[in-house]
Each structure stands twice: as C-alpha cells, then as structure tokens.
Amino acid sequence: MRGNLNLVLILLGVFLLIDWYVFSGVKALTELLQPSTRKIIHLVYWGFTAWSILTLFLMFSGAYTILPAWLRTATLVVTFILFLTKIFFTLFLLIDDFQRLIQWVYSLFQNNSAAQAAGKTISRSDFLLKVGLAVSAIPLAGMAYGIFFGAHDYTVRRRKVVLKNLPKAWNGLKIVQLSDIHSGSFYNKAAVERGVALAMKQKPDIIFFTGDLVNNVATEMDDYIDVFAKLKAPLGVYSTLGNHDYGDYASWETPEAKRANLNKLIGIHKQMGWDILMNEHRILKKDGAEIAILGIENWGAKGNFPKYGKMQEAYPGTEQVPVKLLLSHDPSHWDAEVLKKYKDIDVMFAGHTHGMQFGIEKGGLKWSPVQWMYEQWAGLYEKQGQYLYVNRGFGYIGFPGRVGMAPEITVMELVS
Numbered sequence: 553m554r555g556n557l558n559l560v561l562i563l564l565g566v567f568l569l570i571d572w573y574v575f576s577g578v579k580a581l582t583e584l585l586q587p588s589t590r591k592i593i594h595l596v597y598w599g600f601t602a603w604s605i606l607t608l609f610l611m612f613s614g615a616y617t618i619l620p621a622w623l624r625t626a627t628l629v630v631t632f633i634l635f636l637t638k639i640f641f642t643l644f645l646l647i648d649d650f651q652r653l654i655q656w657v658y659s660l661f662q663n664n665s666a667a668q669a670a671g672k673t674i675s676r677s678d679f680l681l682k683v684g685l686a687v688s689a690i691p692l693a694g695m696a697y698g699i700f701f702g703a704h705d706y707t708v709r710r711r712k713v714v715l716k717n718l719p720k721a722w723n724g725l726k727i728v729q730l731s732d733i734h735s736g737s738f739y740n741k742a743a744v745e746r747g748v749a750l751a752m753k754q755k756p757d758i759i760f761f762t763g764d765l766v767n768n769v770a771t772e773m774d775d776y777i778d779v780f781a782k783l784k785a786p787l788g789v790y791s792t793l794g795n796h797d798y799g800d801y802a803s804w805e806t807p808e809a810k811r812a813n814l815n816k817l818i819g820i821h822k823q824m825g826w827d828i829l830m831n832e833h834r835i836l837k838k839d840g841a842e843i844a845i846l847g848i849e850n851w852g853a854k855g856n857f858p859k860y861g862k863m864q865e866a867y868p869g870t871e872q873v874p875v876k877l878l879l880s881h882d883p884s885h886w887d888a889e890v891l892k893k894y895k896d897i898d899v900m901f902a903g904h905t906h907g908m909q910f911g912i913e914k915g916g917l918k919w920s921p922v923q924w925m926y927e928q929w930a931g932l933y934e935k936q937g938q939y940l941y942v943n944r945g946f947g948y949i950g951f952p953g954r955v956g957m958a959p960e961i962t963v964m965e966l967v968s
Contacts, residue, residue, distance in 0.1 A: 644684025698953030719841030731903025732945035736772030763794025763881030
C-alpha cells in the first residue's frame, strides 16, 4: 500500500510539473485575449488537470473498478490524449526556452544597459508557441480519428502459403482467421456486425479464432453471442483461449468464482458453435487425406503472460498426419517452443499483439512500438519451412481505437 502511495505521489508530481510548465506557454498565447476569455481558458486547462489527478487516484484506490466500463475507457483515453498533447507542446517550450537562454547569456557580454534591456525584452516566441500548439493537436486529431474511424475499419488481408506436404485433396483450402475480439471494449454493435459480415463474405472453408474473446469476464459477451454465432464454415469454427480469457486481470471473491467464469466462457464458445481446443487436436479427412488442427491454451514466452498451454497433450496422435495447423494465441510461443520441439507444425496462427493498435504500414514501411518486444508481431513469417501468421486483432483494449493498424480479417489459402 505504501509503495502504491509513493508511486501516486511521484506521478502526481510529474503531472503537476508538466502542467505548470505547459501553462506558462498557455498564458503567453492567451495574454492578448479579453480577460474573461483568458480566465475561461485557464479554468478549463486546470479543470482537465484536476480530471487527470482524480483519474490517477481512482485507479490506485481501487474505486476505479466500480465505474461503468465505457466511463473507465473514456476517462483513460481523455487523460492519455491530454497528457500526450502536453508532452508535444513541452518540446516546443523547451526549444523556446533554450533559445531565450542563449539570448540571455549573449546579453551578459554586452554593456549593463543593454543587458538590462535584453532581460526585459526576451519573451517567448509567438511563432514557436503557435507551431507547438499546432503540432500538439496532431496526436489529438490522430487519436480522435482512431476512435471514430479506425476502430472498426476492418481490413481483409490475404496470404497464399505453399505447403509441400499438403495433400491434393486439400489444395486451395481457404482459412479465415480472427483474433483478439475483446468484446468488453466494444461500443458500436452495428459496426461489429459489419465486421462479422465481411468475414463471412470471404466464404471460408474453415474459421480459426486465436484467443482473447473478452477483456476479463464472460459476461462481456452477453450482447455479442448472437453476433459471433453467425461465423459459420463448412469445416467448422475452431477456437482457443488468450491470456485475457482466464480472468487473471480481474478481482475474484474466491478461486471457485474465477473457475466458474472460465467455464462459462468456454460454454459461450460452444454455444456459438465453435469447437474450442483446450490442449487437444482434431483430424479432418477429405477424400481419404488428413490434416490436423491443434489448439493449445495461452502460452507466452514474453513478459509475465501465463503458460497454460500444453503441446505435450495436443500433439500426440498427429504424428503421421502430413499437415499440422496450430492455434496458439501468443506469437512468442513459436520461437520458444514450436520451432525447437515441433518441427512438423506447418503453420501456427497467433494474435495477441494487436500491432499495438498503432503503427505505420505504408510503402514497404512496417513499424510499430510493439516490435521492441515481439520479433513476430504482425503478418506472415517463415523459418526453415515453418510458418507463423500473427493476426493484428479484430477488437481493441485500453485505447478504444486504432491508428495506422487496422483491425484484421485474415484470409489464408493453402496450396500444394
């Protein structure tokens, strides 16, 4: 408790220091306005500061969890955007202050009267302040775009993968993959329905879902069971669990309550007609030729993500099947275990990273901050004839939007 209080006080000090510094620029920008207008702007500025401080204390006190999910999300987003905007503005204030410092030092080498005059006339640069204000609006505009347009800008990404062992009977198998639905974050059901309709428009032979159906609790799916139950394919819908599905990030009165929540979520998969793979496999046959679908629980090699998955349970019985497709939520599982111990897994399907919901993928440039943690974070990867596909996610969590990293519907065709 004392550690949390110390952290809150440190963060509060940082917030207030930045706000005080930014306010010096706000005062300079508003000094020519009418006093009443200037007063309103100043009150609004410090009102948002009070909002940020209140949010900080609510988060660390535990009272934050009693707020409705939409209000928690809105509060965090507003606080984050405002803080980011202030950081951008601070950079221009620092440039301006550095320039003023140089001018002041230079004035010291002049005669006394000139130095005194310089001390009175060195003021903040109006140009730099206005440019700083304009640049600071960029993250605000970008985040707003990401919320209102990017969050549900569902994008179909198509890949064709050649597997030398693929039986001819399975040539042209069309797989649609979805991942990271995070139903607890949704705020536009009609948009989500359009995304599901777009997935079905691809006419898949089989559908894979690679985990994180909810943020924390099974009840987040109550309003969306009917939506995702529309996902159908001739060969079935196969799913697995992600790190958020276990309720590890929520508070539970008893271990039994947590287990009941997980059991309810597993039941929802089945209710929607999905075949959830809990460290197990299915063998599909067509014209006498077989392929294996394996699915394990979450297994993460990065950070503190759980290792519930058991390949040693899912794999046995598939040894003689020529093609094996693995559903495993966390892409770090591929390097850490699959490539080392299971060299006949042809394609692993993963999600988890969301592409951090922020990045750039234009003109051959592919970048996101998430790549500093994950080597494989979005798209198709190949090592020694084995493939990994990392879906960028269908939903969102934390920030209720996406900037430069559109929600994804993957269409993969397997060819021999």
